[in-house]
Amino acid sequence: MSDTQTLIENRPPSVATLFLDRVESTPDREAYRYPVPPASGKGPDEWRSYTWGEAAERVFAAAAGLIELGVEAEQRVAIASNTRVEWILADLGILCAGAATTTVYPSTNAEETAYILADSGSRVLIAEDATQLAKVRERRGELPELAHVVVLDEAAAAPAEGDPEGWVLSLAELERRGAARLEKEPDLIRKRVAAITADQLATLIYTSGTTGKPKGVRLQHDCWSYMARAIEASGLVTGEDVQYLWLPLAHVFGKVLTAGQIGVGHVTAVDGRIDKIIENLPVVKPTYMAAVPRIFEKVYNGVAAKARAGGGAKYKIFQWAAGVAREYARVSQDNYRRTGKADAPAGLTIKHAIADKLVYAKLREAFGGNLRAAISGSAALAPDIGFFFSGAGIHILEGYGLTESSAASFVNPGEAYRTGTVGKPMPGTEVRIADDGEILLRGPGIMQGYHGLPEKTAEVLEDDGWFHTGDIGELSADGYLRITDRKKDLIKTSGGKYIAPAEVEGQFKAVCPFVSNILVHGADRNFCTALIALDEPTVTGWAEENGMAGKPYAEVVASPEMHRLIEGYVQRLNEGLQRWQTIKKFRILPRDLDVEHGELTPSLKLKRPVVEREYKHLIDEMYAGSREA
Known part of the structure; x- marks a missing residue:
């Protein structure tokens, strides 16, 4: 048996076990870095660190606090928060309590948040701030199983009129209760972790459905333990690496990176603020x-x-x-x-x-x-x-x-x-x-x-x-x-030709520096068309150079000059395509596609049915007068 096979086949039953092993073997090594904005609100953030041992103190306190609230093995505890170090610590606390994490994107509206919490049967919600708390307050009548809301932002954890007694508490209070429980039962968490089996539910991640309600994907503890060991066995990362983690942790891509880090033991700098990426990179200096x-x-x-x-x-x-x-x-x-x-x-x-x-x-x-x-x-x-x-x-x-x-x-x-x-x-x-x-x-x-x-x-x-x-x-x-x-998503034209729209869209993104999103349409049609959304900062720069400085974005992208510019890039694209793949007509959208309007998933994937439905009038316009119309 190879070293890789041995590493994977001898994996522990859970990431909670891996975390305990990591803390025991490297308690004083740096684990996480996180930013603290200046009190004045001006100037650069201060970056602070947790060692594995310091992280474990908070994780164990949160785990014991959840147990104190009555959370039992495999019961669901949801997290609705942006990516930040507390998300990771809370998730590990849930896993170390033997419970399972339900992930909720912070951008999810109140209706869908309530659906996810109800469908998952979540007993506790860990909410980032007042905004996330308000969503469940509004829908509390639909959530009879939601016994508590734990708020990361201590100032937002104040109870409101109509809240049941003890329904809202802060993460700090949860950890205080947990620390008090651990003083009486110091082995509580180790016992809970030792009882976890590989097939126990660890995570429920709801897929962003383009139609209908999202589905909860059940991932067992063994999934994450396996992923941690497989990442370690791949040799792609080592204990000396520094990872910059900004991806949404409600998404499986972000989540798997937290498991891999525990297996390997490197440093992770955590900050989910997308507008800070450019500023953070020279400070974090990730490998x-x-x-x-x-x-x-x-x-x-x-x-x-x-x-x-x-x-x-x-x-x-x-x-x-x-x-x-x-x-x-x-x-x-x-x-x-x-x-x-x-x-x-x-x-x-x-x-x-x-x-x-x-x-x-x-x-x-x-x-x-x-x-x-x-x-x-x-x-x-x-x-x-x-x-x-x-x-x-x-x-x-x-x-x-x-x-x-x-x-x-x-x-x-x-x-x-x-x-x-x-x-x-x-x-x-x-x-x-x-x-x-x-x-x-x-x-x-x-x-x-x-x-x-x-x-x-x-x-x-x-x-x-x-x-x-x-x-x-x-x-x-x-x-x-x-x-x-x-x-x-494969398109079959009315002429019987199959087209992979993502391939054509990817080629256009490579030739056109102005594009943000593009959707190629052509199923059951006799030619292909495209809806094109442009990148606002790039368009603004172009407008300043072309006599349109200060004009609204929608006016610039609707101008004949912009249409001619994009038409040139479409022609360049078409030169490298088969005849049946070429874009015969296109329309530039009045704004970029985004998560808020439901056109992109939180991981920035295009929701084709949503976009095609929203801009049906433009698609119909492009095919008007053709032989099929």
Whole structure:
């Protein structure tokens, strides 16, 4: 048996067990960093730390406090909060109490929050602030099982008229009660953790449904224990790494990173404020971080816009350097595949060195200067953007997984990564491609099923453990997976041609620096069209250079000049497509798509049915007068 197999097969029953082991083996090592804004509200944040031992004090106190509130094994405790260190400590407290965490996005409205809490049977809600507390106060009549709300923000934890006695308390009060209980029963948490079995429910994550109510994905303790060991066995991260974690922890992608950290024992800097990412990176200086493709697209568009604003010469230098980066990445990755050395011909190497001094070095510095690799997941990254960053020395390792598979089913293997693929299966995960191209997965990371929905579970999970992902893909001879599309998102034109819209959309994002989101439409039509949403900061910069400074965004994007500009990029896109894939008509949307309007999921994935329904009039307009209309 290999060391990898031994590590995975001898995994403990839960991440709670792993956490206790980590605290015992490295109590004085730094575990978490977190920002504290200045009292005045002005100036930079102060970053503070917890060692593993200090984190454990808070985790154990929270766990004992939940037990004191009457929480029992596998009962659900929900968390509705942005990403912050208290989210992680609370989640570990829930797991160490033997309970299960229900995750709720803080952006979820009151109606859906109440649905998730009721459907999960959550007994306690850990709410970030007054906003989250107000949602459940408004719906308290629909939540008879919700016995308590624990508020992270102590000032917001005051009871209101109509609250049952003791219904609201602060996290600080919960921890005080827990600490008092631990004084009487010092072994309480260790006993609870020792009683956890691998098949016990650990987490309920509700998928963001594009239609109908969200489904609760049941992930057992063994899923996270397996993921922690598989990440450790992959060798992608070490105990010396510093991770910058900003992803929503209500999402499985963010959640799996917390499990991996406990297994490996490195430092994690936690701050979910997206508007602070650019400011935080040079301070945190991470060696690795995970992100969704939209973040890399925004960085790329931002760099391109800055170069354009610097004048024609600067923009030409950037375009040249971007071309060199892509060529260098393609050649060096191809050479690594053939010879095991990521090198390039002398002429290209010289050009790359010049471009590095002019462009790439500044880009790496913006990421903190120490970034070894970035992991991209949740949606497809346009290959041209991946090759650009790769050539610039920011190695983006694409990965793949679903909520139902605990997120990390595939990841690119370090130096042997291949842009445009999602890499190889994590150790211990099996994959096969069905006759219709669907990707099937089996392994310890696969869910138990959908909460209270046995029929829905049976639709995707076979008796022998194979899970139907709903994604279409291809496996290379040496095991690298390429995702081509969602099975349900494939477009079949009225002429019988199949089109993968995500592939066309990704190519457009690589050629057009102004785009934020694009939706390609064409199912049962005789040609393809597109709805295009533009990036507001980039558009604002362009407007200032083109005599429209100060005009509202909606007016700028509706202008004939902007239409001509985007039309040029659509033509460039079409030059690289098959005839039936080309975009014959497009419309620019009056605003960007966002989570608040329900057009994107909290992990920034496009909700196609929502967008197509909202902008049906524009789609109908594009097909008006065609032979099918």
